[in-house]
Amino acid sequence: MEKVLTRNIGPEQHTTNLAAYKANYGYRGLKKALTEMSPDDCQAAVKNSNLRGRGGAGFPTGMKWSFVPKGDACSPGHKYLVCNADEMEPGTFKDRLLMECDPHQLIEGMLLAAYTIGADIAYIFIRGEYLVAIQRLRDAIAECYANSYLGERILGSDFSLEMYVHPSAGRYICGEETALINALEGKRANPRAKPPFPQVSGLWGRPTIVNNVETLCNIPHIIDHGADWFKTLGVGEDSGTKLFGVSGKVNNPGCWELPMGTPIREIVEDHAGGMRDGFQLKGFLPGGGSTDFLVPEHLDLAMDYNVIGAAGSRMGTGTMIILDDRTCPVGMVLNLIRFFAQESCGFCTPCRDGLPWSRQVLEDIENGAGRAEDLETLAYQVKYIGAIGNTHCALAPGAMEPLQSAMKYFYDDFVQHIDAGHCPYHNGKGAL
Amino acid sequence: MTQDMIQTDLNSVLSHEEIQAIDAELAHVPYKSGAAIDALKIVQAKRGWVSDDCLIAIARYLQMSAEQLEGVATFYNLIYRRPVGEKVILFCDSVSCWISNSDGIKAKISDLLGIDYGGTTLDNRYTLLPVPCLGACDRAPVMMVGEDLVTHLDEARVQLLFGQTTEANKD
Amino acid sequence: MPTITIDGQTLEVNKGDNILEACLNAGLDLPYFCWHPAMGSIGSCRQCALVQYQNENDTHGRIVMGCMTSVTEGARFSLDAKNAVEFREAVVESLMLNHPHDCPVCAEGGECHLQDMTVMVGHRDRRYRGSKNTHRNQYLGPLIHHEMNRCITCYRCERFYRDYAGGTDLGAQASRDRLYFGRQQDGVLESEFSGNLVEVCPTGVFTDKPFLADFSRKWDLQSSPSICGGCGVGCNIAPGERYGRLKRIHNRYNHDINGYFICDRGRFGGGYVNSKRRINFAGLQGTDGSFAAINQEAALSKAQTWMQNARIAGIGSPRASLESNFLLQTWVGSDQFSAGFSDAEGSILNRQIEILQSTRAMNPSIKQMESADAILVLGEDLTNTAPRVALGLRQAVRNKSLAMAEQMGLPDWQDAAVRNLAQDALSPLIIVTSYSSRLDDIALHTLTLTPNEIAEFGCNIAARLQGKPAHNALIDEIAECLSGAKRPLIISGSSMLQGNIIESAAAVAEALCEHNANTMLSLCAPEANSVGAAMLSQATNLSLSNIVEGADDIDVLVVLENDLARRLDPASVKKLVESGTKIIALDVLENTTLDHSTLVLPAASFAESQGTLVNNEGRAQRFFSVFPPAHDRLPSWQWLLQLATCSGSSQLSALTHFDEVVDACAASRPIFANLSEVAPDRSFRDRGQKIPRQTHRYSGRTAVNAAVSVHEPQQPIDRETPLAFSMEGLNRDQPAALTPYVWSPGWNSNQSLHKFQAEVDGPLKGGSAGLRLLVSSTKGVQKLSLTTPVSEKSDLWQLVPVHCLHGSEELSRHTDEIAELAGDAFLTLSIATAKELDVDEGDRISVAGCGDTISLTVKIVERMAAGCAGYSIGFASTRELTTGAEVHLQRDIAWQPLKPSLIASDRDSMHIGGVNRHV
């Protein structure tokens, strides 16, 4: 398979400087856009490529960009492009790789995105813990300024862009795009009500596009090779390649660039090397901590947005977490709910107080203090917290996804905990 | 409060370098309060944490109220409003690490250092804090010690890392 | 008007409303917490959920938040759908996870919105088995008590305090289920509007601290419709009484004036009603200067002996009712009556009324001011002289952001979104004052000028508006900004005692009126009835100095609720006292005038009497007694009727009832012709019933005297008003002027207000209370005197008055908490002056050249006009200082700083039951 996003990345290979990046066709897309393509041409290319956002929700990128007011429809002032590099979804480790190993690819993607939407200021909002990535991005940006890839009149064109790295001060909610905007404004990172969408009123009240790192890394290739080429990369219904990852009790946990639509079985068995000896696959979260469990019967599904959606889960970030037969599903869900309750911004009631309530019930069940009626309570909470629109943002509904699917697929495990008065897996002693 | 007065008591709290670094951030935000998080991080970088005095000084410098800045500071988990040890251990307590026995490793670390989450060792070398998924799940369990990411944790590895600090921290 | 369907019922709703508003307007009970009619929606509590259907065939629908969903033509909703009902209950169950079981000891109990909503959604059993989060409470000063454990995180406190009122020292801290609303450290809340937290908080986190220390349940309070006496704005208030004590004051909604909010002087400044310094019995001064208490008859017969064929003069009062002033004036005769203003103030107020009667500009209500899109303030420190107006201006400057939102199709109730969109875009506010004001933070320009320069500046703007070149870029800019506005507003007032400032404000307004009929001109008056008293005495205009000068020819001087020492210089007071005139003084609290009086008569306070007050706008409003006066106190109007009768005056002998006094006043002058329409007279009945001062839940009546007698006591009968001192009657459809409290079944908190409003955030069903006596004219202000004296350079400092919300007003400063907040008298200096005089904040400075040399605490302010120093007006120790005086200033070398000591309220708050203060 053709490596696209990771063409500069190998086991021992990092392309962190400008010269090395350029040597492997780096900034070719940018030059092409600045010399041959208008922003509208770029917009059309991205739209036609059917690229969908890699940040979790899979929103079509070209469509998102088209909502940004342009020309007379836009009041005078700045427009912003923000790269969402806050990767904190449990089980997700793809953006780190792209930024640590090939920072210029992201910068080129951002340049092209900014050019397309008419942004003049760009931010990379990055997890504060990603120290290596922060340094490499800063170095790369400095190189770009020194070589006219950033700043005024880039490469002699009329296009100018300032770019800044903003390391986050922490909190998962900062990954939510409107919370991220509040964080960038130096405020508490509560999400904002939508509408208005950031595309029209975002950072400092100005039009703003927020895209995931991986989404943006695709842009140079789409511009360079065209939308049609991009569509051929996927083997299923979606276009392009994707970074897929696997963690848990597999032989070879890791992250690989594979065509969109690669079957799950291929990812788990061929790339991740299958389950470790003595462990059986019991279920998996296909795309991070806020996606629904799938089970072995789903192994032959293709990793495509709609396919995974039809199976009752979400593609999410495309990084899977494997639940094996010796790990307690209740404990795993408890770990996740604890995370979400902890990371709630506290703005809306179902999330702020509902999640700790779910946590309490799960703790009791896991610790052997569960009661028969607790399963009803959990189902009630899933219904109450789990629907999009019931809460102010998507954090809490996401939190309910592993819980509701665990109750569906691993119901007996819950019942056993309650009946036995202890955890049949760890007997209250934590994971093996 | 007069501008002169602000200047003098800021200088006694914030260092010249800190103020310079904050000014650099201020150059590219349209409102001073926009640099709030950066300023907190700048001040925390050298001192390890943000004291009340620092918080108030930063707030004045950014023309915010102390309440507003406190609201920001207490929202984020990487801003410390209490003193921490020389190195902060950010121990990943999220799902992939949990599957790989992070609870057991955490217990071992607590045992070796004599502290639980939120605690600082008696010799002030380490503060132990939980952190959400560090984005290195393929190398679980993981933690950060100061600026270093430490992966593939097991009992032997943490023994090696923290074993010698045990004695100093027995009370 | 879009038509929508709710549970099959078709409703016409207001375009642009959200569905929560539409439900409340339709009388449907949809629970909510975070939404507030004045503050809009943020969608945080998720309580107002209902189901919306796509179309007729959609049977499933989806849950939406009422407060975040616009009504659109044909939209279909259900309140009763099972999932909506279940969701709303789940929200309350979640909110109650950490909520303490302290309703029985919680000050909010019985008027708690959380209690109401919990009952409304039917939540009863808590399933949560975990431990509860607990918080530390903070010391927030003498006015507000903090009990964080009761918080349900609706963000209303922060949004009111910060977004609405511009306070900076309270906000959200921490996150998730650890959210905390408070200050960064313990300390007195700085906002002048902090008291509204008590009403804005839907539970018992922020409660009225003085009330807590002298507590009664809401259902045990007896309330009446009343008007605040704190300043000239005339906010409507609902004072509550029990056991003959004024327990607390709540906001009483008036769409045009105060809306939902009042200032802290208004809310907390009524404590003087219970003061130990109240006069309970008449007192006769003996030769040794001490007073002997005598009963009412003895007092009247004593007065009678002095008044036979005597020359009687009267001094009225801008803080007494129109009726009392009218009676005194009528009794002694206009040529023997002074309205009781200081000389400077009297002439300014007369001119102010002339201007308001002749200007073409509109004299706006606060509601109208909130629609202004460009504002010029000349000379007034509004936050301290007309606080509620200042709060209104904070809303007016948001018009720019609302216009931006409208352009984007964003409804104005989308509060957070509008604020994010607009960032710091504000409509222009230009403040021209002699010193810093609390509105400086939202001003486009602040100018710091001496009083004469302010007037000159105003004149220059007026001249520029009339086409004269200004030779000053700022004047150009301001003039253009005002003439470009759709609804420009000019505000000035009498607080600087500088008539030419008002003239210049009128000139600007008149110039704008040439081209813009929507120009507004508002002039602030200092006291609750300044305008009323000035209207009464407008024609005769006898000044206090005239009275003092003629004192030798006066046998008996009747002083109505007025401490002359606040209005006359010490020499004049001395002259008056030594003239041998017998002074009969009626007042509420001990004061210097009473000390010098021959006979003192105990007057009822606003809470024990009734009357009419005329506010800044010329709006006459009636206040009604909350409880009958105790001891030998009588309302002043009754004392005056009796005194007049004793004196043999025949003019007033036909009057007995208050309503007759009102009628007589109405008949006396065309301007008061409609006075009896201010509020219904005592014959008013709703379906044959009076309006009850006690709620139908009043529990204490039979128990109050159980220790004395098991028989139910006879309730006092109110013969003067349409209100009853009981719970018998109807509080439903009466005119707004008679609404004593809000309560509706299921809505025990102040949130029941929407049941009394014609529509959410609209006027009360019975219309807005009050009657405008001053109306603008078409002729325009004549003979504006626009000359300003050229001030000479001098080495001396010119004194300007600094008004303090806490401390400057005469009566409220006798409330303990207000006195504590007022602190010592002070002198404000600019940074440069402080440097020059080598003093620092908190040092003492000697002021010489105006009476005796006095020593004042130094306060340094950001802005202070060159050559000026500001003195805290209304404080006992600054009495000798006069506005405009030129003084010497010198560091007070003799003064030594005191060691800091615990302040009174710190001690008190430690004794309040159940308070877990910081350790």
Ligand SMILES: Cc1cc2nc3c(=O)[nH]c(=O)nc-3n(C[C@H](O)[C@H](O)[C@H](O)COP(=O)(O)O)c2cc1C
């Ligand atoms: C609670 C929460 C956390 C999120 N965290 C991330 C994140 O860490 N990185 C990310 O790219 N998107 C995250 N998202 C999704 C973003 O809101 C947004 O959809 C995304 O950045 C858009 O980028 P895309 O269109 O390129 O996918 C998160 C969403 C939610 C609700």
Ligand code: SF4
């Ligand atoms: S669901 Fe509500 S409380 Fe949770 S993170 Fe989103 S806005 Fe915050």
Ligand code: FES
């Ligand atoms: S009132 Fe609608 S969400 Fe709070």
